[in-house]
Amino acid sequence: MTQLTNHHSKLFQTMEDRHSVKQYEKGFDISEQEKKQMLTAATLAPSAWNLQHWKFLVIEAEEKKEQLLPIAYNQSQVVESSFTVAVLGDLEANKNAEAVYQTAVENRLMPEEVKNTLVGQINGAYERGGTFARDAAFLNASLAAMNIMLAAKGLGYDTCPIGGFNGAEFVKAFHVPERYVPVMLITVGKAAKPAYPSSRFSLEDVVVKNSF
Numbered sequence: 322m323t324q325l326t327n328h329h330s331k332l333f334q335t336m337e338d339r340h341s342v343k344q345y346e347k348g349f350d351i352s353e354q355e356k357k358q359m360l361t362a363a364t365l366a367p368s369a370w371n372l373q374h375w376k377f378l379v380i381e382a383e384e385k386k387e388q389l390l391p392i393a394y395n396q397s398q399v400v401e402s403s404f405t406v407a408v409l410g411d412l413e414a415n416k417n418a419e420a421v422y423q424t425a426v427e428n429r430l431m432p433e434e435v436k437n438t439l440v441g442q443i444n445g446a447y448e449r450g451g452t453f454a455r456d457a458a459f460l461n462a463s464l465a466a467m468n469i470m471l472a473a474k475g476l477g478y479d480t481c482p483i484g485g486f487n488g489a490e491f492v493k494a495f496h497v498p499e500r501y502v503p504v505m506l507i508t509v510g511k512a513a514k515p516a517y518p519s520s521r522f523s524l525e526d527v528v529v530k531n532s533f
């Protein structure tokens with residue numbers, strides 16, 4: 322297993338310590354304040370044009386966790402963890418542009434005409450159709466998801482990203498509006514058992530310099 326050497330850095334330590342935990346202390350309560358810290362960390366992720374293509378559906382009520390269980394193919398972590406965050410991607414993130422840039426204009430950080438040009442470019446990209454909106458939703462929401470996992474670890478909790486769930490059923494059961502696409506579920510809680518060991522390819526295997 323590759324070791325990041327600089328353990329003086331808390332961030333590096335946190336990245337190395339994060340692993341996908343699948344068994345949690347059932348009933349462990351994480352405070353609202355800590356939940357907010359994790360979700361705030363999620364919102365600090367970068368996003369294209371700062372459109373913040375994400376929505377976080379926090380599933381914490383027992384009956385909602387039970388409802389999620391079969392949708393997540395009976396992965397018991399969704400009922401045993403403290404809560405699950407469904408990270409949703411925004412398929413119409415261009416609709417955020419006006420609000421995002423208006424603040425900059427009001428704070429005199431951006432001239433009105435620059436805002437109008439940007440909003441025009443963004444709407445243009447979204448109006449061209451194809452896979453653009455869906456790609457952008459997955460790409461940007463995934464960066465927020467990573468922040469949730471690292472923030473949870475930083476607070477002493479563990480997580481597991483889950484792609485194994487039925488998206489169509491999820492949308493139906495949790496009344497997800499058409500505007501959003503489920504990207505991944507993240508279970509969060511206090512580990513009852515450590516993660517299964519995992520390995521990584523070496524840098525020699527994954528790094529290419531300058532060009533293939």
Ligand SMILES: Cc1cc2nc3c(=O)[nH]c(=O)nc-3n(C[C@H](O)[C@H](O)[C@H](O)COP(=O)(O)O)c2cc1C
Binds near residue numbers: 341342343486519
């Ligand atoms: C997009 C994505 C989907 C995943 N789906 C599942 C899943 O459905 N169930 C599960 O137990 N783990 C799932 N995982 C966890 C991976 O198996 C795990 O991240 C990988 O084996 C590396 O191990 P580590 O996270 O413990 O370092 C998923 C991870 C990612 C990034």
